[in-house]
Every structure is written in C-alpha cells, then in structure tokens.
Amino acid sequence: MPHRHTVLHDAVIAGAGPVGLFLACELRLAGLSVLVLEQAEDPHSPLKRLPFGMRGLSAPTLEALYRRGLLDDVVAAQRAGAASPVAAHWARQPRRPAGHFAGIQFYQDDVDPAAWPWHLPSPASTGMAVTLESFETVLAARASAIGVSIRRGCGVDDLVSSGDEVAVHAGGETFRARWLIGCDGGRSLVRKAAGFDFAGTDPEFTGYSAEVELADPDALPPGRHYSAAGMFTYAPPGTIAMVDFDGGAFHRTRPITPEHVQAVLRRVTGTEVTLRALRLATTWTDRAHQATAYRKGRVLLAGDAAHIHSPLGGQGLNLGIGDAMNLGWKLAATIRGTAPASLLDSYAAERHPAGAKVLDWSRAQVALMRPSPGTRALAAIVRDLTATRDGATYFAERVSGVSLRYALDGTHPLAGRSMPDFALADGRQAGPLLCEGKGLLLDFDAHAPLHAVAARRDGRIDYVACDAKVRLGLSAVLVRPDGVVAWASEGGPDAGEAERAAARWFG
Ligand SMILES: Cc1cc2nc3c(=O)[nH]c(=O)nc-3n(C[C@H](O)[C@H](O)[C@H](O)COP(=O)(O)OP(=O)(O)OC[C@H]3O[C@@H](n4cnc5c(N)ncnc54)[C@H](O)[C@@H]3O)c2cc1C
Known part of the structure; x- marks a missing residue:
C-alpha cells in the first residue's frame, strides 16, 4: 500500500x-x-x-x-x-x-x-x-x-x-x-x-551525435556537409553529428556499437574513415x-x-x-x-x-x-x-524568436509582442521591473487615470510613472507578467482601453 x-x-x-x-x-x-x-x-x-x-x-x-x-x-x-x-x-x-x-x-x-x-x-x-x-x-x-x-x-x-x-x-x-x-x-x-x-509525423532519419577517436582525424573535412546519404558536421578531432535517412529505423532499436557508428559514418560521409574508439554516442530523430x-x-x-x-x-x-x-x-x-x-x-x-x-x-x-x-x-x-x-533577416527573425507575436485583442502593433527593454529616465531598465512576476504599467507621462487602473488590481500590477530615454512614440504600455505587451498607447492614453486590457489579463 x-x-x-x-x-x-x-x-x-x-x-x-x-x-x-x-x-x-x-x-x-x-x-x-x-x-x-x-x-x-x-x-x-x-x-x-x-x-x-x-x-x-x-x-x-x-x-x-x-x-x-x-x-x-x-x-x-x-x-x-x-x-x-x-x-x-x-x-x-x-x-x-x-x-x-x-x-x-x-x-x-x-x-x-x-x-x-x-x-x-x-x-x-x-x-x-x-x-x-x-x-x-x-x-x-x-x-x-x-x-x-x-x-x-x-x-x-x-x-x-x-x-x-x-x-x-x-x-x-x-x-x-x-x-x-x-x-x-x-x-x-x-x-x-x-x-x-x-x-504528428513519423521520422525520416536517425540522427547521431558521437564523440569518437578516428584513426585519421584529417580524413574528414571540418564543418557541415551534405552527402549522397545525408548530412554530417565534424568538429576535429572527434566530435561528429550526422543524419542518416533510414526512416528513423535505428533510433532506440539496438545498442549503438562502434561497428554500427563506423558503418553509418562511412556511408554518410562517403569516405573510408576508420573509428579507433567510440567514447559517447546518442541518437535522435525528426519525429514531430x-x-x-x-x-x-x-x-x-x-x-x-x-x-x-x-x-x-x-x-x-x-x-x-x-x-x-x-x-x-x-x-x-x-x-x-x-x-x-x-x-x-x-x-x-x-x-x-x-x-x-x-x-x-x-x-x-x-x-x-x-x-x-x-x-x-x-x-x-x-x-x-x-x-x-x-532573406537573412527573415531566417534570423524566425530562429532567434523575435518574430513571436500572440494574437491579442489590441490593435497597436506592439500588442502581443515582447516588451522593449525601455531605459527609463531615472536610470532603471524596464526588463528587471518584472522580476517579481507581476504585471507592469509603464506610464511615460504620469497620467493619473492610468495610476487608478493599476491601483484597482490590488498589487497585481506595478505602476511606474517615469519617462523613457527612447519611447518609440509611446505614452504608456501595459505588460503581462510574462513580458508580453497587453496594451500600448501613442499620444494621450485612453484609460478606458487600459482598464479593459487590465480586466482581460488581471481580473
Ligand atoms: C542533440 C540535441 C541538441 C539540442 N539542441 C538544442 C538547442 O540548441 N536549443 C534548444 O532550444 N533545444 C535544443 N534541444 C532540445 C532540448 O534539449 C529539449 O527540448 C529540452 O531539454 C526540453 O526540456 P524539458 O524540460 O521539456 O524536457 P527534458 O529536458 O527531457 O527534461 C525532462 C525531465 O523529466 C524527467 N522525467 C522523465 N520521466 C519522468 C517521470 N515519469 N517522472 C518524473 N520525471 C521524469 C527526466 O529525467 C528529465 O529530467 C536539443 C536536443 C537534442 C537531443
């Protein structure tokens, strides 16, 4: 029991x-x-x-x-x-x-x-x-x-x-x-x-990450390369990643032996490279x-x-x-x-x-x-x-995650995006103001009705009235605890809009 x-x-x-x-x-x-x-x-x-x-x-x-x-x-x-x-x-x-x-x-x-x-x-x-x-x-x-x-x-x-x-x-x-x-x-x-x-979808390949000792470490070209059987990346003297288009057949079905790694390495690299020792190896697939x-x-x-x-x-x-x-x-x-x-x-x-x-x-x-x-x-x-x-900007945007934007109700282009790290006039940065995991209402013009919006949330939204060195044309920003902008305003802020956004995310 x-x-x-x-x-x-x-x-x-x-x-x-x-x-x-x-x-x-x-x-x-x-x-x-x-x-x-x-x-x-x-x-x-x-x-x-x-x-x-x-x-x-x-x-x-x-x-x-x-x-x-x-x-x-x-x-x-x-x-x-x-x-x-x-x-x-x-x-x-x-x-x-x-x-x-x-x-x-x-x-x-x-x-x-x-x-x-x-x-x-x-x-x-x-x-x-x-x-x-x-x-x-x-x-x-x-x-x-x-x-x-x-x-x-x-x-x-x-x-x-x-x-x-x-x-x-x-x-x-x-x-x-x-x-x-x-x-x-x-x-x-x-x-x-x-x-x-x-x-989801089933795998097309087995991927290998291996730490090896090669009889001739210069036999393989360093860097990333495509081949007739897949792809490999080699960082001398013995760090290898490779992709073998076997339909994912090998992954977790058999022990990863030196003989097997050598056979795959030869096939994928198209060389007669010889393995002296296999120090560490793991496999993965593209199952999604x-x-x-x-x-x-x-x-x-x-x-x-x-x-x-x-x-x-x-x-x-x-x-x-x-x-x-x-x-x-x-x-x-x-x-x-x-x-x-x-x-x-x-x-x-x-x-x-x-x-x-x-x-x-x-x-x-x-x-x-x-x-x-x-x-x-x-x-x-x-x-x-x-x-x-x-092209480079598109790929960098996707890989770095800066393109992330949630579909929130707000019409401002910043709504749903990560808060910019505003440098405030008093020397503070906006990012660490989220360290307690609360919401944040940044009011660059100290607009009294916005203070009231935060005050009604009973400690769940920190209100900071301070100008920013670079405002990006904004007068106020309401930020969720995860750093996502819930509402942003240019010009005289509409406290009614701010109130609705606060109610949506903070109750
Ligand atoms: C070769 C390789 C390279 C990668 N490179 C990158 C990269 O550069 N950038 C990147 O973003 N991602 C990368 N990833 C992916 C990344 O490692 C994973 O997405 C990440 O580790 C997932 O974190 P997790 O906490 O969700 O899961 P895991 O890291 O898998 O942690 C899960 C934990 O749960 C434990 N656990 C399992 N079952 C139970 C159970 N029943 N009860 C209790 N505990 C359990 C496990 O022991 C483990 O500690 C890579 C992955 C691989 C394989």
Missing part, C-alpha cells in the same frame, strides 16, 4: 528538466507550494555536458531569464561552453554566424536589425549557448533558494484525477496536487497516463508530434512533454521555456482565484500555435536535407536567398 501524503500541494511538477525547474520558479514566485518529482537520482549526465549538452538560447528565453534576474547566473555558467570544439570551430570563421536552416548558414552581417523596430538594446539581446547541465544547475539553485521542494529518484508512474485534485503516484508514495504539470520530456508518462492525444490539447482537467503539459521535433536549429528548449513563462503566472492566478475567465485557456491558445510553427520549421528543414538531386537544387536556391539582406 503506497504511503499517501496528507499535504495538498498547489502544484506538483513531473520532471526537473529545464522546463519543469523554470515553471517551478514561476509558481513559487507567486507564493504557491510547489513540489517537483524527478525520475533520475542524479541530475548530472555526460549528455548534458560538452560537447552534446550545448543549447542555444533564443531572444525570448534570454529575455525571460533577464526579467527574472537569472541572466547573470546563466552568463557565468556559459563560460563552461567556451571550451567546446563546436564553439571553437565557429569562432574561427571569418563571419559571425546568425544561425542555420537545414545546415545552410546565414550570417549576422547580412541581417537588418531595422526590421525589428520594437527591439531596443538590452542585456538579453545577444544570443548565447549554455550547457544543459549548467542551465539546470542555475535553475535548480534558484528553485531551492525560493522554497521549491525537489524530490529526485522519484519518477511519476501513475496519476488519478478527481474533481478538484490529482493523486500522483511516484516512488511508492502518493502525492496530492491541486494541479499536476507534466514537464517530463518527450516520452512523458503524464501525457500518456492522462490520455492526451499526441499527433504535438499534444492536440495542453490541458485536461487539472493536468497540464509543457516543454517536450507537449511537443517533440528534431533538434535541427535548436528550438526545443526555447519553446519549452516559452511555455513555462506563459503558463506560470496564468496558473498561479487561477490557483489564487484572481484569474479572469478563460485566462488559463489562453495558455494553449497562445502556445499551441507557437509550438506548431516550430514543428513545421523543423519539418521544412528535413525536407530540404533529403539526399536527392532535386532537393540539393532547391537547397542551392534557399542558400542564395539566405545570403540576401531580406
């Missing part, structure tokens, strides 16, 4: 990956009781370290970290990445890369930042990469410091939902949760046990599936539990952190009873399309990587387009 706890947690999160940890911090910031149940005993793994644990962070992720006062810690942790052979390879290139699409590189000096008029310079505007291990360490330290309980070696194995709580079975115990959030990765038990549909709903009663999904796709272009972690930033304050307001009607529904309404877009982005890359003459011809055209100013 499993031990049944009497404590009812506001939220139990399955999975202490980056998404589960970030979400735990968001919920705890709102003063809720949060328990994270993690299957693995040990948070460390060679696959979370260099070279394979490197993760590129997009603009929305960096902004989320900056706004919650986590960016400095992550930047300090980033130093671990400096020694990566992959980072060293790119550092040697004459031009600064801005990203890639299906392996087609595009460059920073081709990108036109004037295309993003709402982006102001900010500590969060420079892209960077961290190891998964150091990122999780920063998030776990923050979570523990603010009072999140984390139980490791305690994987969720079943759940039972009743009307107003969820019984979560894990490690021979039963935990009680008002809400359960599955952040337990691509093979999510929570998703399966709660009966979410997971729809997404939960058709993100909520079933009191069970929610976020991160890889809600969507999986190939790691091409490195977007999965960023998508998951975006889920957590979007969900945290909405769930917290729901639990505290201050949420306006349908606030929680807006989580899936905003994040499902964002996820679907990333899945399609990864599918389009797979289509452009197929080893056929027609595809190579098409890729050559895309390569030409990425080298134009408009």
